[in-house]
Amino acid sequence: MNILITAGGTSEKIDNVRSITNHSTGRLGKTIAETFLAQGHLVTYVTTPQAVRPAKQPELNILEIETTKELETTLLEQFAQTAFDSIIHSMAVSDFTTETTLSEETFIDQLSEKIGTLGDLNDTRQLKEHIQISLDEMGETVQDQKKIPSKTDRLLLFLKKNPKIIAMLREKQPQAILVGFKLLVGVSEAELIQVGRSILAKNQCDFILANDLETIQGEQHKGILINALGQTQTAQTKAEIAQLIVNKVEEKWRNQ
Amino acid sequence: MNILITAGGTSEKIDNVRSITNHSTGRLGKTIAETFLAQGHLVTYVTTPQAVRPAKQPELNILEIETTKELETTLLEQFAQTAFDSIIHSMAVSDFTTETTLSEETFIDQLSEKIGTLGDLNDTRQLKEHIQISLDEMGETVQDQKKIPSKTDRLLLFLKKNPKIIAMLREKQPQAILVGFKLLVGVSEAELIQVGRSILAKNQCDFILANDLETIQGEQHKGILINALGQTQTAQTKAEIAQLIVNKVEEKWRNQ
Numbered sequence: 001m002n003i004l005i006t007a008g009g010t011s012e013k014i015d016n017v018r019s020i021t022n023h024s025t026g027r028l029g030k031t032i033a034e035t036f037l038a039q040g041h042l043v044t045y046v047t048t049p050q051a052v053r054p055a056k057q058p059e060l061n062i063l064e065i066e067t068t069k070e071l072e073t074t075l076l077e078q079f080a081q082t083a084f085d086s087i088i089h090s091m092a093v094s095d096f097t098t099e100t101t102l103s104e105e106t107f108i109d110q111l112s113e114k115i116g117t118l119g120d121l122n123d124t125r126q127l128k129e130h131i132q133i134s135l136d137e138m139g140e141t142v143q144d145q146k147k148i149p150s151k152t153d154r155l156l157l158f159l160k161k162n163p164k165i166i167a168m169l170r171e172k173q174p175q176a177i178l179v180g181f182k183l184l185v186g187v188s189e190a191e192l193i194q195v196g197r198s199i200l201a202k203n204q205c206d207f208i209l210a211n212d213l214e215t216i217q218g219e220q221h222k223g224i225l226i227n228a229l230g231q232t233q234t235a236q237t238k239a240e241i242a243q244l245i246v247n248k249v250e251e252k253w254r255n256q
Numbered sequence: 257m258n259i260l261i262t263a264g265g266t267s268e269k270i271d272n273v274r275s276i277t278n279h280s281t282g283r284l285g286k287t288i289a290e291t292f293l294a295q296g297h298l299v300t301y302v303t304t305p306q307a308v309r310p311a312k313q314p315e316l317n318i319l320e321i322e323t324t325k326e327l328e329t330t331l332l333e334q335f336a337q338t339a340f341d342s343i344i345h346s347m348a349v350s351d352f353t354t355e356t357t358l359s360e361e362t363f364i365d366q367l368s369e370k371i372g373t374l375g376d377l378n379d380t381r382q383l384k385e386h387i388q389i390s391l392d393e394m395g396e397t398v399q400d401q402k403k404i405p406s407k408t409d410r411l412l413l414f415l416k417k418n419p420k421i422i423a424m425l426r427e428k429q430p431q432a433i434l435v436g437f438k439l440l441v442g443v444s445e446a447e448l449i450q451v452g453r454s455i456l457a458k459n460q461c462d463f464i465l466a467n468d469l470e471t472i473q474g475e476q477h478k479g480i481l482i483n484a485l486g487q488t489q490t491a492q493t494k495a496e497i498a499q500l501i502v503n504k505v506e507e508k509w510r511n512q
Contacts, residue, residue: 017441018276018279019277020276021277022274112387113380124369150352155352155416156413
């Protein structure tokens with residue numbers, strides 16, 4: 001099979017020396033890639049600079065990205081060339097990218113000036129609309145900031161929503177067996193499964209691997225694989241998760 | 257001599273899976289440490305998880321921190337035990353730490369509610385004060401967010417100023433030969449030197465190494481070492497910068 005795996009975590013630049021990073025060691029993605037490679041499959045592996053990765057080998061093609069935007073571009077290039085048999089989307093993708101950064105002083109000046117021109121502020125509904133319009137204008141103003149200002153006691157960072165990569169995968173690769181990932185923090189198993197099922201349905205995945213940061217510790221890594229019928233199977237280590245995903249993807253591929 | 261070196265870049269948590277990272281490979285700090293070690297000095301090396309570091313050796317003590325707050329605590333512990341002969345503060349330290357994160361909707365609700373209760377908003381000076389008070393209240397409200405909300409089109413991240421580590425160094429270690437670092441981005445050499453001199457004076461450093469991100473490329477690394485008289489010497493590589501700093505610190509130590 002021809003497999004695409006995403007792994008690691010994206011970063012979004014704040015300025016030339018700072019960024020917002022989604023933590024992911026890439027270790028689970030690496031183990032999944034190695035397990036597919038050991039079965040003789042071809043792997044295209046999209047990862048990030050800080051993440052660990054499988055050793056170079058002929059059946060492995062590694063591509064590196066940093067931001068969610070770069071991930072989108074790289075995936076669209078791949079999808080224009082290749083119809084993958086399966087996509088394993090384990091990368092931790094930033095939901096938000098940086099829009100603008102303002103010192104508190106600039107923020108207050110701009111906000112008061114903008115909402116001050118908009119009419120009667122003593123009406124709550126109007127006031128909310130005025131703040132909304134002002135935030136939109138401030139957020140969309142391109143800042144020429146190579147390095148954000150440090151001479152203020154408080155900064156306000158505007159973050160705007162990134163495109164949802166997982167939603168694009170099924171749209172562009174309808175033939176692929178699609179495995180999505182959902183990481184939550186400190187929830188019950190019932191909630192983890194419920195959120196996993198809803199994401200599977202929403203993004204038309206074949207499987208979702210749902211996991212909780214609080215049950216990950218080195219190789220120990222509890223993962224619940226949910227299929228399109230909502231059925232679950234649980235693995236306790238990264239190696240077990242990788243083997244479970246490879247088995248399920250191979251089985252589905254043989255039966256289709 | 258007994259030398260303390262800080263290197264790498266701090267991170268500030270946004271939630272359990274995201275943080276704001278100050279990029280620094282730690283390579284210059286590593287080279288400086290290796291140059292001091294090669295001269296037979298003792299080195300205490302404070303660094304961050306992602307940064308490169310010198311190989312383990314008997315004369316080297318490595319301490320790891322992540323946030324600016326942890327850096328402060330670790331340095332204060334060291335300073336309580338040891339009077340260092342020299343401190344080389346090359347770590348990229350976050351000027352700001354995360355205070356709170358609000359969805360745009362929550363931000364607008366809270367701001368309009370807060371400023372709505374404060375009286376006449378059609379007076380600009382009063383409006384500014386109301387916004388200021390509201391931001392303070394919002395920023396200081398502790399959020400119980402293990403993972404920040406993703407169901408919004410825009411997030412507002414409040415960042416507040418961290419303690420200035422460099423200012424604390426001279427205060428706590430008056431005997432140390434203190435070398436500060438200043439990284440700017442895309443400025444003229446004249447501006448770089450002017451900013452370097454002002455930071456040297458403000459923080460009572462003995463030397464400042466001023467550098468510009470745009471003249472750093474692998475081993476090539478232009479650095480201007482400024483002394484307390486404002487005199488400058490320029491190095492072109494990390495190895496040259498390290499040698500220059502070691503020479504100047506040793507010279508000053510012999511002459512004091």
